[in-house]
Amino acid sequence: MSLRNAMFAFALCGLGIGSALAQNAAPAPQAARPAQGLDRLLDQIREGSQQMSKTNQEREARFLRDKNQQAQLLAEAEGARNAADARAKQAKARYDGAQAGIAALKQQLQGRVGDSAQIFSAVSDAAGALKAQAQDSLVTPQLPTRSAELDQLAQARELPGVDQIEKLWFLYAQEIAENGKVARFKAQVFDDAGQPQQAEVTRIGAFTAFADGRYLAIEPGTGQLTALPRQPSDFTGLIRSFGKDADDQIRDILVDPSRGALLRLAAERPALSERIHQAGAVGYVIIAIGLVGAALAIHQLVYLLLVGRKVGAQLRDLGRPRDDNPLGRVLGCLRGESPDSLRALDTEAIETRLAEAVLRETPKLERYQALLRMIVAAGPLLGLLGTVVGMIMTFQVITELGSGDPKVMAGGISHAMVATVLGLLIAIPLLFANSFLGARSRVLTQILDEQAAGMLARQLEARRSRNADA
Template structure:
């Protein structure tokens, strides 16, 4: 079909050339032999075109033969690949069937061994987690690798491996009732390991070099607590003791309680949590306490002196209020003696002397009352400031983590506690000082009234005697 198309195209081209030649001849009268040359040219062009078309047809046929050969090769390769794929699938299906048969045969032969394997692996995994937090592990560190091998095994365990797991359980139980000493690496506060002799009390407590130890969560290594709990002196007593029984701290939580106890803030840290308001409360409380103690010592000394003066009422001394009150009515001359015969003058002298002594006896009580009232108010102020800080933190960081709010809440609570701590003792101290000062003032009033009565009685007897003499 392609050859026929080529022939038609070449014929059409020849016809076009012929028509063009004829038109040019018609337009320009050719010479006599011009037609022969034109015919010869047309023939030469036709032969050249035929030759070109023949070469094209030959080249096309040659390419077509090559394409057919390539197609045949590709089809042969595809058929060979299909044959190999079918053979491989047949072998795969046969192998799968063989594997299923072998699995069924293995399952029948294993029987209860699979359950034993599962139980051993599960028990080893559970005990591995327990051993990682046990104080026995630093003494026997190799057992961790053994338990990992049992927990991650992909084969049925042998009798030796099962006995190994049983011995690990027995070892843990036995060591729980022992006090053991062994050498192990202990990490200090800077994270540097040091070889030290460790004393382990069962499964509960371990210490070395006078410091309590705890297991690091990630590594399972022993590390000294950054902050030691109280009663560290028991460690030295325990090491020096020759008695079969000794006192030592026991942590049944395997270190958790010791860490929590060590993390508790000290008294200074608690006070520091109160902030500036807390320090103001403490300063006021110290001032009130000093004044209360000073006045208490003064009143006790005055009470002792007044009791001594009561035993020598006729010999007033000026080192105590009662003596000074009694001495206030001693006549300073003849005119003064005549004045003191007047009961009103005598009563006025005694009242003046008592009023002069009363301020010293009631000294600082008003100030202490103010401090007692101001302590809880300052505590309330600290509480408000702490809550403001807490709400500010919540606004900035949210309420997801309670630790971020601990600072403000601590300040609020500590300030309240400090205010109550200074108010309650000072309230009792002020009440005691008030009762002591009132008791002394009452003694002065009683003695002044008695002195006035005796003086009036003496004057009455003197007047009666003078009237009888007349």
């Protein structure tokens, strides 16, 4: 009997004893009932003990059956594992043998190939180099199929044949030959908006290409022709002169050895109007003042040239003064006086009249010179003002964005430099013009003074001679 059964029986005995004691304590009218209760309790304990023994035996039998089954499964698993280990060893042995065979075959192949491997490497490298060059070549749009051929040669995994080596040699020779030709062909050209369109392209070797009067550039890595967004205005005239009938003639044309890079830089140069716009409001003020000064200088220069011509004609005929020139008006200032009134005038009065006539003509001869001198002085000062404004703009940009990118400071620097240049451009020519006008007016004024002094001397001699006769 197991421990659990014994404890169960002990508990039942205790219950029986307790029941018996309770029955003895209570009055029992019948003496046979306690004996029947104990017997029945013993029968129940006996039946329970037998039942538990039977259950334990069944459990032990089932445990033994399960144990035998587990042992059988374990034996089967160990057998399967041993079989798998055997198969793995056999597979490893076959793998090691295959690797050894592959190594032997490789060594045998290398021995048989010899210099062919070097040929294969040389062909692959040469095809790759020509492919990289062709991607940025202006010849590629004319010969678009050669890119696929070069890809096939560069990515080949087998030894090249004689025909493939000859093909590579032909592609190299073709590139060299096309670099020295002027060719025209139909190709796809992308405009400023990125839209493709068919156009007749003229190619100058591998350096320059243009279509519809616009220079073209090759997009790196794609081989596509694109029109430059900004055309170099200094060289567009060469495209127009390079007409379709120029095959038998020698014409000038732009050659860009960088294949478009220098053209892009040349196109980025701002035009004259853009340069003036960079100077801002100060630049427009400088230009306006310069135009006013130039107009005044030209007007006065024309006036002095005409006056000088008339004065020269008057010098050749001093006896007949005319009113169409300053010298004639100075010589004729005493023309309305009678001989008696002239004799009545003293020397100082005659001299005063002549000086008055000369002074009356002098302002017209020296007209605009003071204003031009002011413009000459104001031009550099306005340029300096534009320089200061441009530097303020530059420092403001540096404060906001930093000085890492020089392009962000280009606007302020351009404003400063262009304003300075404009100020000097109006000051220097007007300075020379004003000097020329001053020299020309002094020459005419000197002629007037000389002729006035000569006229006074003649009047004095005439008066002295009349006094001597009297």
